Amino acid sequence: MKVYLIKTPEYEIENLEEVEELLNSFQGPMEFIAENYEFNPEQFPFLEQISEETPLSWSELFFLCDFYRKTFQIGKSDFIILLTKRRNSFNFFSIFNENKNAFVQTSGWELFTQANSKFPIAYEVVANVLRCLMKLHLSFPNDWIHIQPLGCMNDFCGNKKEIILKLRTGDICNDCLAKMKKENIDDQIINQSLGIFEVIRDQLLFKQGFTRNINPKSIHVNKDGKIFIGNKMINLNPLESTLFIFFLKHNEGIMLNDLQSHKKELLAIYRKLRPAGEESSIDELIKPYYQGGTFSVNKTRLNKKLKEELGEPLANFYYLNGNRGEAFKINISPDYISFDIRY
Numbered sequence: 001m002k003v004y005l006i007k008t009p010e011y012e013i014e015n016l017e018e019v020e021e022l023l024n025s026f027q028g029p030m031e032f033i034a035e036n037y038e039f040n041p042e043q044f045p046f047l048e049q050i051s052e053e054t055p056l057s058w059s060e061l062f063f064l065c066d067f068y069r070k071t072f073q074i075g076k077s078d079f080i081i082l083l084t085k086r087r088n089s090f091n092f093f094s095i096f097n098e099n100k101n102a103f104v105q106t107s108g109w110e111l112f113t114q115a116n117s118k119f120p121i122a123y124e125v126v127a128n129v130l131r132c133l134m135k136l137h138l139s140f141p142n143d144w145i146h147i148q149p150l151g152c153m154n155d156f157c158g159n160k161k162e163i164i165l166k167l168r169t170g171d172i173c174n175d176c177l178a179k180m181k182k183e184n185i186d187d188q189i190i191n192q193s194l195g196i197f198e199v200i201r202d203q204l205l206f207k208q209g210f211t212r213n214i215n216p217k218s219i220h221v222n223k224d225g226k227i228f229i230g231n232k233m234i235n236l237n238p239l240e241s242t243l244f245i246f247f248l249k250h251n252e253g254i255m256l257n258d259l260q261s262h263k264k265e266l267l268a269i270y271r272k273l274r275p276a277g278e279e280s281s282i283d284e285l286i287k288p289y290y291q292g293g294t295f296s297v298n299k300t301r302l303n304k305k306l307k308e309e310l311g312e313p314l315a316n317f318y319y320l321n322g323n324r325g326e327a328f329k330i331n332i333s334p335d336y337i338s339f340d341i342r343y
C-alpha cells in the first residue's frame with residue numbers, strides 16, 4: 001500500500017522529505033512517498049497566498065487530493081495525504097475522507113511542543129490512514145472518538161493541548177484495536193503504525209530530556225579528520241564528514257542560507273579529508289535545494305549512518321537537524337567535543 005505525501009505551495013519540499021524519512025524509519029506494508037509536485041495557484045486560485053491565516057475549506061483541500069489522484073492515476077487502495085501550512089475551516093489538525101484522502105496542517109505546532117514539527121505531522125499522517133481504514137465515523141457520540149483523552153490515537157483533542165498526551169503514549173486503546181480487527185485491517189499495518197508511533201515517542205521524549213539514563217559519549221576529531229564517538233570510529237564519506245565536522249565546530253547552528261558564506265571553511269575541511277577533492281562538490285553542497293543543492297541528501301545520509309553505527313537512543317545526540325528558515329545544528333553540548341584537526 002502506498003501513501004503519497006503531497007503539499008500546497010507554501011510548505012517546503014525539504015520538510016516534506018523529513019516527514020517521509022521519519023515515516024519510513026519503521027518498515028511494513030505502508031510505503032510513504034514524498035511527491036515533489038507543485039500545484040499551480042493560477043489553476044487553483046484559492047492557493048493564491050493571502051496569508052497562512054486564511055483558512056481553506058475542507059472541500060478545497062480534498063479537491064487537491066482528488067485532482068492529484070486523477071492526474072497521476074493513483075490506485076484506489078492507495079492514500080493521498082496533503083500537507084499544508086494553511087489553516088482549515090474547522091481548525092482541525094487533520095482530517096480524512098472515505099476516498100483515502102486526508103490533509104494535515106503543518107503550522108502552529110510550536111504552541112504545543114518544542115520538538116520539531118515533523119514528529120506530530122508524521123503522527124497525524126499515520127493516524128489518518130488508520131482512521132480511514134477503521135471506517136471511523138465523525139459523528140458523536142461514538143465509541144472510537146474519545147472526548148475525554150485516554151492517550152489513544154483517537155482522542156478528540158477538543159483542547160488542542162491534549163495532543164501531546166497521545167504523542168507521548170504512542171498507543172491505541174483496546175476498543176479502537178477491536179474496531180480495527182473488525183474492519184479487517186492487516187495486523188502488519190497496525191504493527192507498523194505502532195512502530196512509527198514508538199519512534200516518534202522516543203524521539204520526542206529524548207528532545208524533552210528523558211534519555212533513560214543514556215549519556216552522550218565524547219566525540220573526537222583527530223588530526224586526519226577521522227571521527228570517534230567514544231572509542232568507535234565512525235565511517236563517513238568525505239562530504240558527510242565535512243558536514244559533520246563543520247556543524248560540530250559551529251555548535252550554535254547555521255542557517256542554510258548562510259552556508260554560502262562559509263564556503264571557504266567547508267572546502268578547507270573537505271580538502272583535509274580528500275586532498276584532490278573537487279571544489280564543485282562543495283558548490284553543490286551549499287547550493288539552494290531548488291537548484292539541485294545536495295545538502296539535504298548528504299544530511300539524510302549522515303544521520304542514517306550515525307543511526308546505523310551508534311543505534312538509538314545514543315545516535316540522537318549527534319543528529320544534524322533543523323527546519324528550513326531556522327538554524328541547522330547538532331544538539332550535543334560543546335563540552336563533549338574535541339578537535340585535533342587543523343585546516
Ligand SMILES: [Zn+2]
Nearest residue numbers: 152154173176
Ligand atoms: Zn481509542
